[in-house]
Amino acid sequence: MNLDVDIYYRQGNFLLDTEFKCFESAMGVFGHSGCGKSTLFRAIAGLIRPDGGHIILGGETFFDAARRIFVPPHRRGIGLVFQDARLFPHWSVEQNLRAGECLKERIKNRPFNFDDIVDLLNIQHLIDREVTDLSGGEKQRIAIGRTLLANPKLLLMDEPVSGLDVSLKMQILPFLARIHTTLQIPTILISHDLGEILQLTDQLLLMRDGSVTGKNSLEKLAGTSKTLRELKGAQLTNLLKMQVAQHDKDHGVTRLDLPNHPELRVEMELAEKLPIGRAVNIGIAANQIAIAPHRIETISMRNQLPGRVRSITHTPDRSLCKLDTAAGPLFAEITRGTEKEMNLTPASSVWILFKSRAIQPMGMLQ
Numbered sequence: 001m002n003l004d005v006d007i008y009y010r011q012g013n014f015l016l017d018t019e020f021k022c023f024e025s026a027m028g029v030f031g032h033s034g035c036g037k038s039t040l041f042r043a044i045a046g047l048i049r050p051d052g053g054h055i056i057l058g059g060e061t062f063f064d065a066a067r068r069i070f071v072p073p074h075r076r077g078i079g080l081v082f083q084d085a086r087l088f089p090h091w092s093v094e095q096n097l098r099a100g101e102c103l104k105e106r107i108k109n110r111p112f113n114f115d116d117i118v119d120l121l122n123i124q125h126l127i128d129r130e131v132t133d134l135s136g137g138e139k140q141r142i143a144i145g146r147t148l149l150a151n152p153k154l155l156l157m158d159e160p161v162s163g164l165d166v167s168l169k170m171q172i173l174p175f176l177a178r179i180h181t182t183l184q185i186p187t188i189l190i191s192h193d194l195g196e197i198l199q200l201t202d203q204l205l206l207m208r209d210g211s212v213t214g215k216n217s218l219e220k221l222a223g224t225s226k227t228l229r230e231l232k233g234a235q236l237t238n239l240l241k242m243q244v245a246q247h248d249k250d251h252g253v254t255r256l257d258l259p260n261h262p263e264l265r266v267e268m269e270l271a272e273k274l275p276i277g278r279a280v281n282i283g284i285a286a287n288q289i290a291i292a293p294h295r296i297e298t299i300s301m302r303n304q305l306p307g308r309v310r311s312i313t314h315t316p317d318r319s320l321c322k323l324d325t326a327a328g329p330l331f332a333e334i335t336r337g338t339e340k341e342m343n344l345t346p347a348s349s350v351w352i353l354f355k356s357r358a359i360q361p362m363g364m365l366q
């Protein structure tokens, strides 16, 4: 996308004063509650009119205060997906989906058709149902489908899965990345969980008190003390791809293989719904990972993987280690004390430890 935003907007006591340019095809927006993420989305979508500045997408000016340009929302071609699905309750699934196609001009050159979206979101079996008795995850898939069918130039997703429990998130999260790669619609995603954003992109816009404090890859932002501080307290969930190997009911665990490393296995709490052989995304919070100088034979933490420190970033009270492992890069949050005691430096060889319970299934991959 080629998005250029430079706006200010007063809303009660709150001032949104935001400037950034985005050339990446996907970006996550991250910041504390109330920092202005949704207000920024509303401004881009045209649901509010900023007090000043400009918004330009792909060379098309949506808003320019100086030139008195304000393109209304229905002419911007922007798709919005909210936390709640906002479906029409008395309509069937198909009627809800078709509502996305009501502007014929917008879908004239659409590079996909109705069935493509139904296939992509795996909702064939729901088409004739009423929406009222769908699960939260199913409703959200229909809402996403309706938005996609309108052929948006840009997709804005405002915490699309935050109201759902983990199993329902699993119904949605894999589709976000799939939608993005298959349909190539530029996408901006707001989420409180960096792990969710990382499913889609590692490009982040950090916000605080209405302003942008950083825009870069997570790695770069986490590599700078100032922006790492912004990320502090954030749920930083590492996402790893694994393959379901075995359900062991006796021990209450599901075993997962690391792709291309059959000698390395990890265990998570029993998740029998995951089909054997299926590739899955799992999440491990950075603050649930411990580091040891060598493998430990007698310890309750079931999972141990060898790794190497790539970099260490400091905030006043903690260290964020970026580690290279056979499962991919991984962030671990440790204390300064641990770092000193272990004499950790870039290139140190370490073992990475985490409990089975620290693993969250984040979504099945196709």
Ligand SMILES: Nc1ncnc2c1ncn2[C@@H]1O[C@H](COP(=O)(O)OP(=O)(O)OP(=O)(O)O)[C@@H](O)[C@H]1O
Residues within 6 Å of the ligand: 011, 012, 013, 014, 031, 032, 033, 034, 035, 036, 037, 038, 039, 040
């Ligand atoms: N209609 C309004 N009038 C006055 N203030 C408002 C209005 N809507 C939102 N605000 C305030 O504007 C600020 C930014 O709100 P916004 O919803 O954009 O934050 P957010 O970052 O999306 O928060 P969250 O993560 O909790 O959804 C907040 O302080 C909020 O209380």
